[in-house]
Amino acid sequence: MSEKGITKRSENYSQWYLDVIERAELAENSSVKGCMVIKPYGYAIWENIQKELDRRIKESGHSNAYFPLFIPKSFLSKEAEHVKGFAKECAVVTHYRLKESEDGKGVVVDEDAKLEDELIVRPTSETIMYDTFSRWISSWRDLPLKINQWANIVRWEKRTRPFLRTTEFLWQEGHTVFPTDEESKKEVMDMLKMYTDFAREYLAMETISGKKSESEKFAGAVDTYGVEAMMQDGKGLQFGTSHDLGQDVAKAFNIMYTDKDGGRKYPWQNSWGVSTRMMGALVMSHSDDNGLVLPPNIAPMKVVVIPIFTDAEKESVLTVCNRIKDELGEMAYLDDRDFVSPGYKFNEWEKKGVPIRLELGPRDISSNSCVLVRRDTLEKINCPMDNIKSVTLDLLNEIQDNLLAKSKELLISKTHNVTTYEEFKEAIKGGKGFIKASWCGNPKCEEAIKSETKATTRCLTEDGVGVSGKCIYCNKESTDKWTFAISY
């Protein structure tokens, strides 16, 4: 364990993840099993993610709307494939009233208030949205329909981990309807690209993306595409998906439109989403044994100014600190608490991953300089006070670039091309990672590889399409090279 009270990655990677979240005050378990409380600092990061994604979603012509939290149980029977994949583990509302208990000391469920058709707390909104879309769409003039929703989602999970897998989580779900298959498929890929661009430009995370296998795709989709990130422990983490739904959901929910030629037609649909799971990926991508490391673009505060003073020096130091804070503007936060020591503050903000710490004491004032400490490298830099803003901005860019470069490096160093099952298993043993291997497409080979190595197909990246070879498991002809990994 480090001096920050954080387990070292080399000792216990999963405990390290939990420690980072706790020490950075991102989230904590609540009194409701499997549900977390997202604390102010964690929520501020999520708000930044939301703000930038929402901007991109709107810029590409989508409108936000809001659909009910509840889904009538009967809706889940409409789309047989969807039911199979999803409907099992979810929160079921059966009653709508409580009453005082007979001893008057508490409340009990009122058995007289039982629902005829039970309501499911949305595990995803396809059914409730498409029921509505069937009333919104009647003519070609109503297409394309491009809707997005920010909402809370509930899937009953047995084993939960903050952000990565929680019973309730927050997400955005895009649902769009097009007159042609081509336009819908383009949207599927455009949104996939939006996610990978966002991850790269904002979260400083290099990712891979591509089509999922039949067994890994979304229940009811024609095709699912996933965005996969590589964690420091060599495991893959899927944090976004984009689904080509074809015309099946339109048929299930009777969504039809009258085309220009007068014909009644089924449109083509897709859906796509990312969730607070992205927060887990962000935490694991950059953080170190001292705690959270945040890319500047997504950090709630980019620079924390920490004054160092004795009682006599307090006023003069704070005056200069306030001037610096004003000069740096919104990106800076001045920690002027006088009941904790500078060392305590260094420690706290380091654990919280603030990209730059700016230290300023009387000696710095007399030399008209200050000390900048980079969170990514922990490097200390003496900086003249005169051009503090431009130096800080440059440094923030450098940190953002450095984190992305490290993420790329990690991805590359943990990607292995193998041609035999022996090599595949050795790669798993030697630190996991993304393993590119020929697979014939037979679910039996996929299943056998999974049960023997725990690795699953993550996706078929573009550079693997059409790369022929022999299936590493059955040795039959394989037309594509798939990416495998042990995943979160």
Added chain:
Amino acid sequence: MSEKGITKRSENYSQWYLDVIERAELAENSSVKGCMVIKPYGYAIWENIQKELDRRIKESGHSNAYFPLFIPKSFLSKEAEHVKGFAKECAVVTHYRLKESEDGKGVVVDEDAKLEDELIVRPTSETIMYDTFSRWISSWRDLPLKINQWANIVRWEKRTRPFLRTTEFLWQEGHTVFPTDEESKKEVMDMLKMYTDFAREYLAMETISGKKSESEKFAGAVDTYGVEAMMQDGKGLQFGTSHDLGQDVAKAFNIMYTDKDGGRKYPWQNSWGVSTRMMGALVMSHSDDNGLVLPPNIAPMKVVVIPIFTDAEKESVLTVCNRIKDELGEMAYLDDRDFVSPGYKFNEWEKKGVPIRLELGPRDISSNSCVLVRRDTLEKINCPMDNIKSVTLDLLNEIQDNLLAKSKELLISKTHNVTTYEEFKEAIKGGKGFIKASWCGNPKCEEAIKSETKATTRCLTEDGVGVSGKCIYCNKESTDKWTFAISY
């Protein structure tokens, strides 16, 4: 019914409200009883409300966070008063799994997956938050704690109306904790003022505010303060509340802190919130028999540009329209659809309450002018094209001011000072409104007035405090003049 397909206010005010919402495409009923779908245009207005309120909430030092959707049933027994007022009508989750039905055609609730302690879908978050706060707060250093949450809320309602009363609604709930009663009470009033300022400055709505009576206050609060708006039909509408919770909830949830003097103390708490109900108030405040009327500050699009052309003129007219749109920037929307007529567009945007319609055809181009139509007065204004942006901005300000002035006028014209119960009843008969009357404070008089006239105490405004008189019902001494109304 008007030519817009909207029932006239004079014919049937409640149907008019429903028609305005439908024709403006703000919201619609969903397949889940009592739950609405907030449509893109309605949601864009809600997003604007959120954005501005969120800015004010953060500016005053509050942080957003997120707490679980579910509340363990046992939590509702902790705070006896709270239970009495709230816990009855709510969605109860009793099971966490579905299974395929025996005929394989649908899903049924899996009786093997029954929860031991049922979960309630939050009807408000006091209990789940304060359970958490008891772990967050241990020292005076942790205070004040100022938390806000944007969330969905469920209260099982028998009779629902879009925005005004729905089973699920969206809201913000602030929950703050202070070391002293004075600071907490100041917060209660500050947030009440935030709501009235916001209503005035953004929604162009003049409101009254003040303390609620014992029978109308929030269950478990020491005092509740409400913001009340006056609707065109003379009914009051409460759209925001701020609660002084005293120390009772701290005691119920064991929230304690160690003070500077080393003593263990209970802090003082309050909570405050506004919801999508505000949308209902907004709709009813300004709209007319032609549909929605939106104040410019909150309108998703402030100016809609409508080109008028024959096929031959299309290109040249659209060129100028695009130039105008670029000049006006984000506030303008160009409706360049070529499959509906200009008249159809006029009608559509009028129903949607866009503050200014800008019409432009070949004749306007040759005279280098355009026509502006104000939504609030329906007045047409010829405007030279050269200074279109400044004219438009001035006109938007004028519309905003005019709507606020009309709202004030309505409030004043519908406020009646009465001294006898006869006058009180006459005021109710003669068009309702806010009725200021002396009331002794006895809940029996309040109850009798309510059952005889349907009017309830709305609040005790500042100008009514200490205004002594005789209770209009029992004729006993009364120390304050209360505001009554029939309310939504």
